Amino acid sequence: GENVEQHPSTLSVQEGDSAVIKCTYSDSASNYFPWYKQELGKRPQLIIDIRSNVGEKKDQRIAVTLNKTAKHFSLHITETQPEDSAVYFCAAATGGGNKLTFGTGTQLKVEL
Amino acid sequence: EAGVTQSPTHLIKTRGQQATLRCSPISGHTSVYWYQQALGLGLQFLLWYDEGEERNRGNFPPRFSGRQFPNYSSELNVNALELEDSALYLCASSFAPRPLGGGELFFGEGSRLTVL
Numbered sequence: 001g002e003n004v005e006q007h008p009s010t011l012s013v014q015e016g017d018s019a020v021i022k023c024t025y026s027d028s029a030s031n032y033f034p035w036y037k038q039e040l041g042k043r044p045q046l047i048i049d050i051r052s053n054v055g056e057k058k059d060q061r062i063a064v065t066l067n068k069t070a071k072h073f074s075l076h077i078t079e080t081q082p083e084d085s086a087v088y089f090c091a092a093a094t095g096g097g098n099k100l101t102f103g104t105g106t107q108l109k110v111e112l
Numbered sequence: 113e114a115g116v117t118q119s120p121t122h123l124i125k126t127r128g129q130q131a132t133l134r135c136s137p138i139s140g141h142t143s144v145y146w147y148q149q150a151l152g153l154g155l156q157f158l159l160w161y162d163e164g165e166e167r168n169r170g171n172f173p174p175r176f177s178g179r180q181f182p183n184y185s186s187e188l189n190v191n192a193l194e195l196e197d198s199a200l201y202l203c204a205s206s207f208a209p210r211p212l213g214g215g216e217l218f219f220g221e222g223s224r225l226t227v228l
Contacts, residue, residue, distance in 0.1 A: 001171075006154075032214030043116075043202070043219040044155070051214060089154060098143060098206045098215045099168050104154040 006103025
C-alpha cells in the first residue's frame with residue numbers, strides 16, 4: 001500500500017520568514033495530494049491540494065509543488081504569521097475514492 | 113450547514129471492554145472515513161464506508177469494525193480494548209467517490225478514547 005513520509009517533524013521560523021515542508025510517497029499511481037492544517041484541539045482542515053497533472057498550485061501565501069518523477073511534493077508558506085502555527089499533514093490518494101494516506105505531520109511554530 | 117458531528121466527545125474504558133463511537137456526516141455526503149490519531153503517529157486510516165458498504169480497510173486488527181447506516185451515519189466499534197487503543201478517533205465525510213479520486217474530506221472534532 002501507499003506510504004507517505006513527511007519532514008521535518010518540527011519547524012520553527014520567525015514571523016515573516018518562509019516555511020517549507022516536504023513529503024515523499026511510494027505509490028506511483030497516487031494522483032491526488034492534499035495538505036491539511038490542524039490547529040491545537042481543532043479538526044484537520046484542507047488548506048490546498050494538487051492533482052498529478054499539475055506541477056504547482058498557489059493560493060495567496062501558500063503554494064504546493066509536485067515532482068511525479070521523484071515522487072515528492074512540498075508545501076511552501078511565505079510571509080509566515082503567528083496564526084500559521086499548527087500541525088500540517090500531507091496526504092496522498094490513489095485511484096477512485098478519497099481514501100487518504102497521511103504523513104506523520106509537521107509541527108510549525110511561528111515565533112514573533 | 114452542520115458539519116461532521118461525532119459522539120461521545122470523550123470516552124473512558126478499561127482493558128477488555130468494548131467502545132462504540134458514532135459519526136454523522138455532512139448532509140449530502142455518502143462516504144464516511146475513520147482515522148485513528150495517536151500521539152506522534154499522524155492520522156492512521158481505519159475504515160471507509162460508502163453507500164452502506166465497507167470500501168476499504170486499513171492495517172488494523174479485526175476487533176476494529178464498523179458500519180454505515182441507511183442515513184449515511186456510521187459507528188466504529190472497538191472490541192477487547194487494549195491500552196494502545198487510546199487515541200483520538202476522527203471521522204470524516206465526503207461526497208461520493210469520483211472515478212479519478214481526490215476530494216476534500218471534512219473532519220469532525222473527534223472522540224477521545226482513553227483505555228485504562
